[in-house]
Amino acid sequence: MTEPVAPMLDAVRIGLVSISDRASAGVYEDKGLPSLRDWLSRAVRNPIAFEERLIADDAPTISATLRALVDDARCDLVLTTGGTGPAPRDVTPEATLAIADREMPGFGEQMRQISLRFVPTAILSRQVGVIRGRALILNLPGQPKAIAETLQGLPDMTPPVPGIFAAVPYCIDLIGGPYIETDPALCKAFRPKSAQRAAPGAA
Ligand SMILES: Nc1ncnc2c1ncn2[C@@H]1O[C@H](COP(=O)(O)OP(=O)(O)OP(=O)(O)O)[C@@H](O)[C@H]1O
Ligand SMILES: Nc1nc2c(c(=O)[nH]1)N[C@H]1C(S)=C(S)[C@@H](COP(=O)(O)O)O[C@H]1N2
Secondary structure, rough: OOOOOOOOOOOOEEEEEEEEEHHHOOOEEEEEHHHHHHHHHHEEEEOEEEEEEOOOOHHHHHHHHHHHHHHHOOEEEEEEEEEOOOOOOHHHHHHHHHHOOOOOHHHHHHHHHHHHOOHHHHOOOOEEEEOOOOOOEEEEEHHHHHHHHHHHHHHHHHHHEOOOHHHHHHHHHHHOOOOEEEEOOOOOOOOHHHHHHOOOOOO
């Protein structure tokens, strides 16, 4: 007799890119990669393979890193942190757009809305979200604490402010990637009913 096999969660490959002149040169400890890894490990229920890179604020290096993470390492999702402000060395949005197939303006718009609840200087942030092939690439601000703030939003406010990650699983479904499930205590992913799969183990 064969045992019923519980449906498994899809494996997800996620690229994490910390973009910082000083952290990449060892002037200060990088807190970008640990903050990204920590939040995603808690919020995403699928098995995750992380691909991590710590690089300087240099446009050709940023573009080449993003291209390699999507085309060679086959990441489904890539998150960057740093280099989105107005200083001359802040070039992450331009380097991301340079390798994009399509722009997804809603992610940058929502991030700035969320961040304005924390700091008035959120208006200075130029983050973009783009699609390259079958991957979604999102820029997050450089302040390590801003990573959880923008991904998670303000779920306890009335009305709640959804973080940007709530829209990530459905976006990845639509571009042909793995089915991502989240821990609703940290991030309630939204999908239309017709796109929802039964939970693993459910009858
Ligand atoms: N990877 C990082 N690790 C720790 N702290 C960071 C990191 N990136 C940024 N920060 C902090 O957040 C602030 C704003 O980030 P931003 O991306 O604007 O950096 P920056 O001032 O251009 O400097 P740098 O690129 O050298 O990190 C930084 O001044 C620093 O205090
Ligand atoms: N949630 C959140 N967003 C934030 C901030 C923050 O502290 N929290 N800092 C802002 C600041 S001061 C700047 S200049 C812009 C761009 O940041 P970056 O250059 O660090 O990427 O992000 C903004 N977004």
